[in-house]
Amino acid sequence: MQNQQVLTKNQKIVLDIIEKSSQPLKAYSILFDVKKKGINAPLQVYRALDKLVEIGKIHKIESRNAFIACKNSKCQITKATVFSICENCEDVKEIHDHKLSEHLKHYKDNKGMKYSKYNLEFFGLCKKCIKN
Amino acid sequence: MQNQQVLTKNQKIVLDIIEKSSQPLKAYSILFDVKKKGINAPLQVYRALDKLVEIGKIHKIESRNAFIACKNSKCQITKATVFSICENCEDVKEIHDHKLSEHLKHYKDNKGMKYSKYNLEFFGLCKKCIKN
DNA sequence: TAATTTTTGTTATAATATAACACTATGTAA
DNA sequence: TTACATAGTGTTATATTATAACAAAAATTA
Ligand SMILES: [Zn+2]
Ligand SMILES: [Zn+2]
Ligand SMILES: [Zn+2]
Ligand SMILES: [Zn+2]
Numbered sequence: 019m020q021n022q023q024v025l026t027k028n029q030k031i032v033l034d035i036i037e038k039s040s041q042p043l044k045a046y047s048i049l050f051d052v053k054k055k056g057i058n059a060p061l062q063v064y065r066a067l068d069k070l071v072e073i074g075k076i077h078k079i080e081s082r083n084a085f086i087a088c089k090n091s092k093c094q095i096t097k098a099t100v101f102s103i104c105e106n107c108e109d110v111k112e113i114h115d116h117k118l119s120e121h122l123k124h125y126k127d128n129k130g131m132k133y134s135k136y137n138l139e140f141f142g143l144c145k146k147c148i149k150n
Numbered sequence: 151m152q153n154q155q156v157l158t159k160n161q162k163i164v165l166d167i168i169e170k171s172s173q174p175l176k177a178y179s180i181l182f183d184v185k186k187k188g189i190n191a192p193l194q195v196y197r198a199l200d201k202l203v204e205i206g207k208i209h210k211i212e213s214r215n216a217f218i219a220c221k222n223s224k225c226q227i228t229k230a231t232v233f234s235i236c237e238n239c240e241d242v243k244e245i246h247d248h249k250l251s252e253h254l255k256h257y258k259d260n261k262g263m264k265y266s267k268y269n270l271e272f273f274g275l276c277k278k279c280i281k282n
Numbered sequence: 283t284a285a286t287t288t289t290t291g292t293t294a295t296a297a298t299a300t301a302a303c304a305c306t307a308t309g310t311a312a
Numbered sequence: 313t314t315a316c317a318t319a320g321t322g323t324t325a326t327a328t329t330a331t332a333a334c335a336a337a338a339a340t341t342a
Contacts, residue, residue, distance in 0.1 A: 026288090026289065026290090026338095026339095027289095027290090028289080028290075029289095044328085044329085045328095045329065045330080046328070046329075057291095058291080058292080059291070059292065059293085060329085060330070060331090061290095061291085061292085061330085061331075061332095062290075062291075062292095064329090064330065064331075065289080065290085069289095080212040080213045080271075081212045081269065083298095083328085083329065083330095102259060102261065102263050102265075104263070105266075105267075111261065113259055115259065118253075118257065121250075121253060122270075125250065125272065127234060127245055127247065129234065129243065129276070129277065130276070130277035130280075131234050131236070131272070131274050131275065131276050131277065132274045132275045132280055133234075133272045133273065133274035134237075134273060134274045134275075135237075135272070135273040135274065136270065136271065136272045136273065137213065137270070137271050137273075138254075138268065138269070138270040138271075139212075139268065139269050139270075140257065140263070140265045140267070140268045141265065141266060141267040141268065141269075142263050142264045142265035142266045142267065143263065143264045143266075144261070144262070144263055145261065145262035145263065148262075148264055158307095158319090158320060158321090159320095159321095160320080160321075161320090176297085176298085177297090177298065177299080178297070178298075190322080190323085191322070191323065191324085192298085192299070192300090193299085193300075193301095193321095193322085193323085194321075194322075194323095196298090196299065196300075197320075197321085201320090215297085215298065215299095215329095
């Protein structure tokens with residue numbers, strides 16, 4: 019079963035680092051962190067990242083080239099993601115809004131496209147940064 | 151007036167290339183094309199791209215690291231963009247859907263974020279690629 | 283067992299993007 | 313006009329992000 023995927027050693031190490039971070043991590047910062055665990059090359063990190071994205075354990079924040087753990091057991095496959103990004107402190111949160119998801123999931127344009135996936139990024143200022 | 155911005159020589163050259171393309175162009179492919187017009191270095195292209203994005207003449211397709219001309223006179227500022235991307239032929243179109251825009255523009259989460267911008271990318275198969 | 287697929291480790295390199303600096307052009311105000 | 317400020321240019325060097333290619337090891341399957 020795809021959702022119950024058994025992770026390999028490298029995949030576990032990389033996932034572990036990302037899950038422990040409250041914020042998105044960049045590939046080379048992950049590489050730096052995992053060097054003490056025997057992962058030496060960018061490719062080893064990118065391969066793990068690719069797989070983790072594929073099975074929905076992490077998501078890529080496209081506008082930031084960074085990776086964040088998915089905390090939602092339901093979105094084990096990366097096909098419908100919404101993020102909130104503070105442009106001041108770079109705080110990123112995944113948004114789980116059922117109504118919004120439904121709206122986007124059923125979106126149809128008039129060009130005959132068949133959609134299987136979407137990614138939405140909202141930008142602005144978080145509560146904390148508005149005050150300062 | 152910001153929208154009636156007078157473009158500089160380099161900005162015009164780069165915008166011209168992008169407007170003539172039916173599909174998003176990558177920075178280094180633009181660089182290759184503009185070398186015959188006296189633009190020699192990546193920075194000259196990236197500076198022009200930055201400015202053109204800022205004033206809304208072009209948009210960046212984040213998932214592709216590529217740039218597409220905006221054909222909508224109303225979206226002269228890049229703060230509300232929606233794209234349709236075919237994962238097979240990489241055809242990209244900007245979507246202008248008033249209802250969807252309104253929905254997203256007024257979106258509020260429960261975290262006290264103040265949004266000023268969003269970017270939505272739909273992925274799937276275009277009409278042509280579904281048939282094949 | 284053998285065959286097949288997946289993952290790994292490694293080196294090298296490609297593709298994308300920015301820093302720093304000196305200089306030029308343009309606009310604004312005394 | 314001069315002085316000042318702002319924005320754009322040209323250039324070299326470098327940082328950051330990501331993949332190609334290949335051989336070996338591990339896990340899966342038949
Ligand atoms: Zn998720
Ligand atoms: Zn913030
Ligand atoms: Zn547009
Ligand atoms: Zn297509």
